[in-house]
Amino acid sequence: MPKLITQVGCPYCGSSCDDIEVLVSDDGRKVLEVHNACIIGNNLFHHANDSTRPMLPRRRQPDGTMKEISFEEAVDYTAKTLLAAKKPLIYGFGSTNCEGMSAVGRVAEKSGAILDNCASICHGPSFLAIFDNGYPSCTLGEVKNRADCVVFWGCNPMHAHPRHTSRYSIFPRGFFTGKGQMARTIISIDPRETDTAKLADIHYMLDQGHDYELFDAFRTVLRGHDIPDMVAGCKKEDILKGAEAMKKARFVMIFFGMGCTHTDGRNHNIDIAISLTRDLNTHTKASIMAMRGHYNIAGPGQVWSWQFGFPYCIDLSKGTHAHMNPGETSSIDLAMRDEIDCFVNVGTDAGAHWPIDAVRHVKKHPFITIDPNFCMASEIADLHIPVRIAGVDEGGVVYRMDNVPIQFKAVLKGLSGVPSDEELFDMIYERMCVLTQTEPVWLTAKDDRKYPSPAVI
């Protein structure tokens, strides 16, 4: 009998929907149906059925082809390559669970690596602004139940976080927002007429790259001062109208995305957005939230902050203490300055999503990809190690975009012999300990591991 598994988490976008239902075959090896997910989530679960998923690591041969090798050989190669490197970079982690993120911390510390995640090319500027200016934020439940004015600044959830608007921000009928969409004023700030903008009551089609000026204008108006007739391509009367709508609301929620973090000003756009949120709190209640991209990209910020005190761009090469300085210790900057001599791509696709010059630089050195699927990063790697898919055939903890932790389930039985990220990193760590004749101090309490001891490799 096929089995319907309920309250499943979707491992794709930062909405981290946890109301998915998945019908699996009676042997627990195939996804038959997916209910409640958007088209992206639906596709993700069905993709796990792909019979061509890699089950063994592949190592590049001298003639350029890839040849399958055992997990033991892959673990040995990775441990030796990391130990031989002077400054390895371990990067990615948008798409894995917190257990994997924690396990890699041990490997990074042991190899004196730089440990970085996709925030570096995504919401990293938001972190910098938060360090400077604080983060007056809330949970998505607060938004659903209270927000009667929702601002989408430089983000397009209808495409990037498809169920965000129906679960949290526009359509749901909350405790104090019983009329759903009718109870909310929606404001979109975007140079394009996106599908989110089409849903909005007010759309500011600002000049691209002039967000800071528009934030500044809203602040100026809220503080009772005059502004020019046009700011950032928007009319004064429209800005006054939006400022009034925010002031009159009972709870204003500002969501922001790549339109702010990837354009001129970067962290300063977020700085001033946070200041605007503060200003609004002198009139009403207001809150702000980054539209984090991947379902667990908030995870490394949490896990590594507990482990090392920093959320990303963590330089462990000193051996005695961690150091963080985006611009100096951020992945793209390190790659462009050719400062790293080994690259490990985990749960992301730097091959597809990094600037090509940065990819060319890291390609000069050993390049290892740890990923459940074939992707650009796996195809240019010297070694590709497959792992189980977190949220599909491996459970674990993930942090939603509002930093609420959610326990995700495994809905399928994992591919035979393929480890999870956590198991793989523990194997690599233990192998590094054997090679350096040191005690695997982190693992002594872990007597439930499912892989063979590297001592016998």
Ligand code: SF4
């Ligand atoms: S909105 Fe995001 S988390 Fe929810 S089902 Fe779609 S892709 Fe998955």
